[in-house]
Amino acid sequence: MKRIIAVMLTGIMTLSLAACSSAGSAASAGGGASSGGDVIRIGVFEPSTGDSASGGKKEILGMQYANSETPTVEAGGKTYKVELVYADNGSSADKAPSAASELVGKDVSLVLGSYGSGVSMAGGPKFEEAGLAAIGVTCTNPNVTAGNDYYFRICFLDNFQADVLANFAIEKFSAKKAYCLGENGNEYDQGLVAFFTQVFEAAGGEVISDSFPTNNSDFTSYLNKAKSEGADVIFTPVSIAYAKQIMEQAASLDIGIPFLGSDTLDDNMVLEATKDTNLQLFVSTFYQEGGSETFDKGIKDYINNNSDALTANGGNDTISAVTAMGYDAYYVALEAIKAAGSGDKAQIKGAIPSVKWDGVSGSIAFDEVGDAVRDTAYIKTADTSTGTWAFEKVQTGSGK
Numbered sequence: 001m002k003r004i005i006a007v008m009l010t011g012i013m014t015l016s017l018a019a020c021s022s023a024g025s026a027a028s029a030g031g032g033a034s035s036g037g038d039v040i041r042i043g044v045f046e047p048s049t050g051d052s053a054s055g056g057k058k059e060i061l062g063m064q065y066a067n068s069e070t071p072t073v074e075a076g077g078k079t080y081k082v083e084l085v086y087a088d089n090g091s092s093a094d095k096a097p098s099a100a101s102e103l104v105g106k107d108v109s110l111v112l113g114s115y116g117s118g119v120s121m122a123g124g125p126k127f128e129e130a131g132l133a134a135i136g137v138t139c140t141n142p143n144v145t146a147g148n149d150y151y152f153r154i155c156f157l158d159n160f161q162a163d164v165l166a167n168f169a170i171e172k173f174s175a176k177k178a179y180c181l182g183e184n185g186n187e188y189d190q191g192l193v194a195f196f197t198q199v200f201e202a203a204g205g206e207v208i209s210d211s212f213p214t215n216n217s218d219f220t221s222y223l224n225k226a227k228s229e230g231a232d233v234i235f236t237p238v239s240i241a242y243a244k245q246i247m248e249q250a251a252s253l254d255i256g257i258p259f260l261g262s263d264t265l266d267d268n269m270v271l272e273a274t275k276d277t278n279l280q281l282f283v284s285t286f287y288q289e290g291g292s293e294t295f296d297k298g299i300k301d302y303i304n305n306n307s308d309a310l311t312a313n314g315g316n317d318t319i320s321a322v323t324a325m326g327y328d329a330y331y332v333a334l335e336a337i338k339a340a341g342s343g344d345k346a347q348i349k350g351a352i353p354s355v356k357w358d359g360v361s362g363s364i365a366f367d368e369v370g371d372a373v374r375d376t377a378y379i380k381t382a383d384t385s386t387g388t389w390a391f392e393k394v395q396t397g398s399g400k
Helices: 053-069 096-105 117-129 158-173 187-202 220-228 240-253 268-274 293-304 307-312 321-340 345-354
Strands: 007-010 013-016 039-046 072-075 078-088 110-112 134-136 151-153 177-183 206-212 233-235 259-261 281-285 357-359 362-364 377-383 388-395
Touching: 039 053, 039 096, 039 117, 039 321, 053 078, 053 240, 053 293, 053 307, 053 321, 072 321, 078 096, 096 117, 110 321, 110 345, 117 134, 117 151, 117 187, 134 321, 158 187, 158 233, 158 259, 158 281, 158 377, 158 388, 177 187, 177 220, 187 206, 187 233, 206 220, 220 240, 240 259, 240 268, 268 377, 293 307, 293 321, 321 345, 321 357
Parallel strands: 039 078, 039 110, 110 134, 134 151, 177 206, 177 233, 233 259, 259 281
Antiparallel strands: 007 013, 072 078, 281 377, 357 362, 377 388
16 A cells, blocks of 8 residues: 655744654644645545454455545635555444544544444544534444434445345345344444344344354354245344455354345455355345446556555455545545545535535435445455456445
């Protein structure tokens, strides 16, 4: 990933800003106001450590590529350099508030992130207290924006995503019985399981649900239960780390039941775990490679010519949907800054609701809650022979 070093000379004083690491760690050490000088700072609130680090790094990658492509913004008749400032929320709701406070202390003009709904909900109150707007990128739980006027997002919501997957299970597999598995106490997992159950049961299906404890590594009993209960599909909207283990163990047990996964399973690590197996994995996601030829070529060139970016992307140039979303989020932020006419955080917050942007992941606009107006999701499947994602279909919540 490109290092971001901004050196500003104001009179006789020099302010040095630290460069970010490939994991997206802290990149700015406080200093002048975000609207001061010729720099506007955008906070990046993402996990670069913990269970969601793989997704967070890929989301950051999209922002960094966009920043390298468009490193300045015109606002109020002035050209500003745009600097990304990082705080690692550690994939943990316990660490998220301090990471959010870190960005507030670095005087950013607005925030992008996070990958992970739980950390977004945990950090949200800190942004609200500071009067600082945050734009969620792929945090899909409805509670991220509920009751927080300062949190917006550009992704679809979990109730929509669960609706899409439940209808897909019924149409694709004529599923009558579904087994749902999520982490105990994880709001993202449990929220999706609850939404999926509601839709699936309303359609006449039966749902069996289990929750595993945090840091669990043996999923044998859960997978065998799904098989013994005669489940037609297994829905497991878990983190990347857990999904990888579940796929590996399901392959060794020869479970033989199709898996349905939420957007978190759209990751190279999960894909690699399915290679050369007989697993069937279908995921709902925000973008499929091939959606924008220009973006695909540009991001692949960026990844392949930058060793840090290649490492952050898992060692290959497969385009993750969250990378495309991070890219779009950056440009939405620029549009908000342009509309505000400055780096003033209050003016930017006021400008976000009216922003519209045709991104690589689709058209982006906001409703009265601050959520994205989205009515479709991509369904793709793991091609286990090639270790790549294959497009399945675009589906709405109604199942069409």
